[in-house]
Amino acid sequence: MKTAAPPAHSKILILDFGSQYTQVIARRIRECQVYSEIVRFDIPADEVAALKPKGIVLSGGPASVYDERAPQLDPKIFSLGIPVLGICYGMQLMAHHLGGQVEFSERREYGAGMLHVKNGSQLFDGIGEQIDIWSSHGDKVTAMPAGFRSAAHTENSAFAAIEDPTRKLYGLQFHPEVAHTPRGKEILQNFVFHICGCAMDWTMGSFLDEACARVRKQVGDQKVVLGLSGGVDSSVTAALLRKAIGDQLTCIFVNNGLLRSREEEMVQRVFGENFHIRLKYVDAAERFLKALEGVTDPETKRKIIGKEFVKVFEQATEELLAEDKANGSGGHGGYHFLAQGTLYPDVIESVAIGGNPAQVIKSHHNVGGLPEKMNFELVEPVRQLFKDEVRQAGLQLGLPKEIVHRQPFPGPGLAVRILGEVTPERLRILRDADTIVTSEMEAADWYYRVWQSFAVLLPVRSVGVMGDQRTYEYTIALRIVESQDGMTADWVRLPYELLARISSRVINEVKGVNRVCYDISSKPPSTIEWE
Ligand code: XMP
Numbered sequence: 001m002k003t004a005a006p007p008a009h010s011k012i013l014i015l016d017f018g019s020q021y022t023q024v025i026a027r028r029i030r031e032c033q034v035y036s037e038i039v040r041f042d043i044p045a046d047e048v049a050a051l052k053p054k055g056i057v058l059s060g061g062p063a064s065v066y067d068e069r070a071p072q073l074d075p076k077i078f079s080l081g082i083p084v085l086g087i088c089y090g091m092q093l094m095a096h097h098l099g100g101q102v103e104f105s106e107r108r109e110y111g112a113g114m115l116h117v118k119n120g121s122q123l124f125d126g127i128g129e130q131i132d133i134w135s136s137h138g139d140k141v142t143a144m145p146a147g148f149r150s151a152a153h154t155e156n157s158a159f160a161a162i163e164d165p166t167r168k169l170y171g172l173q174f175h176p177e178v179a180h181t182p183r184g185k186e187i188l189q190n191f192v193f194h195i196c197g198c199a200m201d202w203t204m205g206s207f208l209d210e211a212c213a214r215v216r217k218q219v220g221d222q223k224v225v226l227g228l229s230g231g232v233d234s235s236v237t238a239a240l241l242r243k244a245i246g247d248q249l250t251c252i253f254v255n256n257g258l259l260r261s262r263e264e265e266m267v268q269r270v271f272g273e274n275f276h277i278r279l280k281y282v283d284a285a286e287r288f289l290k291a292l293e294g295v296t297d298p299e300t301k302r303k304i305i306g307k308e309f310v311k312v313f314e315q316a317t318e319e320l321l322a323e324d325k326a327n328g329s330g331g332h333g334g335y336h337f338l339a340q341g342t343l344y345p346d347v348i349e350s351v352a353i354g355g356n357p358a359q360v361i362k363s364h365h366n367v368g369g370l371p372e373k374m375n376f377e378l379v380e381p382v383r384q385l386f387k388d389e390v391r392q393a394g395l396q397l398g399l400p401k402e403i404v405h406r407q408p409f410p411g412p413g414l415a416v417r418i419l420g421e422v423t424p425e426r427l428r429i430l431r432d433a434d435t436i437v438t439s440e441m442e443a444a445d446w447y448y449r450v451w452q453s454f455a456v457l458l459p460v461r462s463v464g465v466m467g468d469q470r471t472y473e474y475t476i477a478l479r480i481v482e483s484q485d486g487m488t489a490d491w492v493r494l495p496y497e498l499l500a501r502i503s504s505r506v507i508n509e510v511k512g513v514n515r516v517c518y519d520i521s522s523k524p525p526s527t528i529e530w531e
Pocket of ligand 1: 527531
């Protein structure tokens with residue numbers, strides 16, 4: 001499958017040595033309205049030169065430069081004449097390759113510290129004499145390569161920042177990209193603007209114009225099909241493609257019977273009525289529920305749902321072709337292009353040195369993957385964007401807040417929130433409870449402040465009393481978590497009054513429920529979803 005080429009911008013290239021903060025560096029630089037791209041640490045120098053970056057950042061990483069399996073870089077990168085900023089491991093690597101000395105440190109520097117800045121370094125322009133920094137390293141540079149000088153020190157290290165301004169090579173022992181280095185962004189700005197000479201040309205407006213032009217170039221006058229889920233990524237992709245290629249876009253929205261209440265109405269209203277996108281709505285609820293009959297194992301549920309989705313999607317594309325033929329618009333030999341809302345974190349090739357296990361765990365979430373045999377060429381107009389950038393793009397394209405800022409919802413839908421068998425009755429109970437949770441969270445202004453807030457239907461029944469009657473009914477668990485990216489999460493300390501309101505409404509209004517529990521587990525070791 002082919003994809004489109006990247007744009008021509010002022011660009012900073014980030015070589016990834018496996019740091020958990022590599023993506024944070026990329027985002028910080030993009031926040032300066034400068035395009036940044038992450039590449040593998042072993043990219044050859046001639047490839048770097050061909051990409052024409054204005055600057056290069058070497059990320060941190062868990063290795064020691066003396067490890068046998070330590071990730072090395074092509075040292076010719078230092079003689080390309082392009083400014084380089086090495087962060088932590090990146091700095092040690094730079095010192096090591098250019099003839100300095102790196103040693104295992106007696107005292108590991110981890111956590112907050114104070115950086116004392118020397119006069120005259122461009123990197124610290126306007127920053128003052130001392131700033132709070134955050135570090136995490138064992139090894140440290142004990143002798144600088146020839147031509148370098150120290151630009152700042154800490155109590156524990158004479159070479160907390162080093163530089164060779166003539167060759168435009170810079171190294172920082174600490175992490176300027178993390179929030180615990182409050183003035184770190186200014187250091188990165190100094191590098192990006194004053195040292196590399198980048199222009200502020202990465203704006204959402206310019207991105208959208210270029211993305212549209214790229215899509216038009218890629219697809220010409222051919223037709224494109226997009227599986228619309230109603231989630232942020234596919235919704236923004238749909239709005240962008242509508243702007244780029246108008247009627248050449250058709251969206252397929254599959255109701256798998258596992259959606260939240262009124263979801264299908266909302267999607268049809270926003271995309272069909274407001275955006276005038278040709279939307280093929282497929283009500284396949286019965287088919288999915290039939291396939292799920294008697295199934296209780298979570299992974300089997302996921303597999304069945306994924307398989308059914310592919311079949312339904314294939315069939316829908318064939319129907320579209322037949323419809324096109326019937327109304328005389330089928331001239332281009334069918335649907336050659338498939339659009340997807342792939343985001344940047346999904347395309348960055350992960351570097352598992354000493355592990356960034358998050359990347360590995362995530363893979364099972366990319367469900368609904370349509371098989372290669374369908375022979376589509378992919379159109380992925382937002383594959384350069386991070387999630388917050390996609391949201392910005394969505395707002396700029398005129399999507400409503402209810403879509404742009406909505407919480408993530410898993411592909412297999414409510415099926416993984418009904419523990420045990422999925423039946424129409426259990427779906428009704430969960431859907432009703434979920435509607436109450438969402439509306440109370442919105443009413444109390446909490447919905448947009450948390451990562452996810454939802455109900456889970458447990459396969460447990462317990463005794464209760466209602467009036468004079470003894471009841472024996474289901475339990476709803478509330479899962480309300482905060483998180484940056486879904487990889488780790490913590491339960492939200494919601495006000496008791498809000499919890500009380502949700503609980504009392506669920507028990508009083510949802511037939512079949514007589515107990516509500518609040519899930520107070522963090523991830524890890526628990527997960528966000530219960531299945
Ligand atoms: P877990 O439960 O693994 O969830 O802590 C992390 C994030 O991923 C979402 N999730 C899924 N999304 N298909 C999806 O598209 C899935 O099978 C799936 N399982 C979990 C979950 O809602 C949370 O945001």
